[in-house]
Amino acid sequence: MKTINVGIIGFGTIGAGVVKALQSKRSYLREKSGIDVNILWICDKDIKSKRPVKVNKKILTTSIAKVIYDPKVDIVVELVGGISPAKDIVMESLRNGKSVVTANKALLSNFGRDIFALAGEVGLSVGFEASVGGGIPIIRAMKEGFIADSFDLIYGIINGTSNFILSEMVEKNISFDEALADAQAKGYAERDPYLDISGGDSAHKLSVLALLGFGIAAKSTDIYTEGISGISREDIEYARDMGYAIKLLAIAKRSGSEIELRVHPTLIPKTHLLADVNGVYNAIFVKGDMVGENLFYGQGAGALPTSSAVISDIISIAKNVDVSCCGGNKPAGQRLNIAKSAPGIKKMDEVRTRYYIKFLTPDKPGVLAKVSGVLAKYDISISSVNQKEGRIGGLVPIVMMTHESFEKDMSRALREINDMKIVNKNIVRIRVEN
């Protein structure tokens, strides 16, 4: 039996979940894995507040240094989130011979390349299964299961809060604001929901997936990011009438020699599997040149699923920690395909998609002709037009679906149409993917 000593830094919801599971499942894990995971330290700036798990007080500390410089610690589990002090915890742990497990997508998104480079240098592992998709084993799948594949496309629903809100809007026919309030009441959205509903959290996770899939070290600021706050009940209804659902998708797509990286609300056909992914669930599609299309679906957040992922990393790394021979404590390095010549990121302006466009206009003759004229000027071809019954704020909604066109052309056309002041300035543009 191999005993592995872990130091857990961050004793919040996830930290407590990990501790609880490691304690209650200690013998179960021993039997399944041959590893005895011993919690040597639990560190948090607050070690006084009640937690939903009982721990020996002697292992509680407020000192990060005590954990990361303790020679007995094999693996440091970083669950504090954010950049500081998380970055220092991770880097300094690696420098001190400890492998690291982290659930921190913001950190990996911003400093993943540095962290994995250092891990490679010192020959240690960084586990980050919990950083994307909660308990869904997507990281393991991409890193190991699809090791022989090169990827064309990775996309999915990777923010449970946004998906819950959109699902509620559909199911209960309520507004964005009502659905957000509902999500907050149920604990699915934070009091400050900005990171989730702005698409920022999805962008963090997409950059982790892009690193794995394409070797691209994209910061979230390199990713075109648009959230769901502009989606209305009417858009959902009109999309449905045309056979589409609206989901917040994160998309990494090979396009020529470059990779498109974008997060935005998207119309997808109702027959697409992702259209049936509702509530706080996440689902990620991966298309490899050998495996073809694979979908992974599960709970994208929550203490239990996330703890499951953290523990799977601890055990996987522990298996490689060599405590028996060669006098070292050096697991095999976590090699990642961060190619020196990773493909570039396509400028959003150069991306081509189909579009759903909604104009609100006073019901005057000639508006449709003028709008169509501008679109035609920018080579944007319309696949369907629908002037809707009923009015929104006294205005008539016109919904168009276009064929594929360049983002820059669409932006210019909408700017020009807007300048003509024949439609309400809040033109809705939602991208469409099949």
Place this chain on the structure above:
Amino acid sequence: MKTINVGIIGFGTIGAGVVKALQSKRSYLREKSGIDVNILWICDKDIKSKRPVKVNKKILTTSIAKVIYDPKVDIVVELVGGISPAKDIVMESLRNGKSVVTANKALLSNFGRDIFALAGEVGLSVGFEASVGGGIPIIRAMKEGFIADSFDLIYGIINGTSNFILSEMVEKNISFDEALADAQAKGYAERDPYLDISGGDSAHKLSVLALLGFGIAAKSTDIYTEGISGISREDIEYARDMGYAIKLLAIAKRSGSEIELRVHPTLIPKTHLLADVNGVYNAIFVKGDMVGENLFYGQGAGALPTSSAVISDIISIAKNVDVSCCGGNKPAGQRLNIAKSAPGIKKMDEVRTRYYIKFLTPDKPGVLAKVSGVLAKYDISISSVNQKEGRIGGLVPIVMMTHESFEKDMSRALREINDMKIVNKNIVRIRVEN
């Protein structure tokens, strides 16, 4: 750079796919994994026929012994299928210090326990990602990703041929025989399709999943198995009218202290994600106590996806092969949760499900009363009855949905109804799951 020598036994469709990918992606794999995979031997009883890949003739052999007794071989890849000589290849390779990669679900279903026991004894690995779900990384997920979870439920569509046939019947409104002929013409069904359409292949795979999920060493003969040849166009249509799709499911479900293991056509609600899994695709649901429900979806067969899975096993095992130190060639053993006290398998008679029942009857008064009477006698409560318009072979179809009842009660009731000779003897019984 670590060089790992593999011997591939079985140079058919999958074998050729693996060889082709290992050759064409050699440097890609080196860069991603740090492992140089060298094909030392390719063995087949036929080394003359043309293959879709060019190989150095010097590495071709018809001698299994040459491969498994070559001290230079680190990993033996068994791709011959079936029990003999596959079993000897696997066992003898392990005894001779070689880890094994296999795609052989029939072998694992029948001798998995022996094989993993031996692997544990000699401290070597057996990779079997390709045995279930083609390129879907379900084995890795269950073995490593969900290491902290205990499972309540594992179920899914794990035979692409059957799913293709059922999908064709729905989409084209054709009979089972026509859809089967279509599947054969497209190469999705073998000339002798028995193993696929009888549910036998699904049972093999279910027993692999049950071993991983519950530690149960169930032979496929321990699994209640019913195929799809009894499903008619009308059943599909009637099910659809009630909001259900018919899929061939493999189900492993915790039920009290026992596990239900069964493969049969199943009515599932149209809103269930599995209802949208069509064609040759596979999809597997896993419910763990920590991760909750997870779904894995992808191509369940085919040379490329299966080769992707085989190569992922080769690389994972290769990472653990220690060629640098301790003078050995001993990868860490593949520990599997084959508990000494695995739960028992529930007798099919004791299983409770809901049922779809179709009777064909001459349109005489009193039949419905008699049938309902017998069902009531066995405590089977009916949730809906529908006498369908139109006739099948001059007979009137009556479709019933029941509440949950015991399989044994349903079997007795149907036997009694059959003996009354008031309905056609081909009573259709399809189980229902939500």
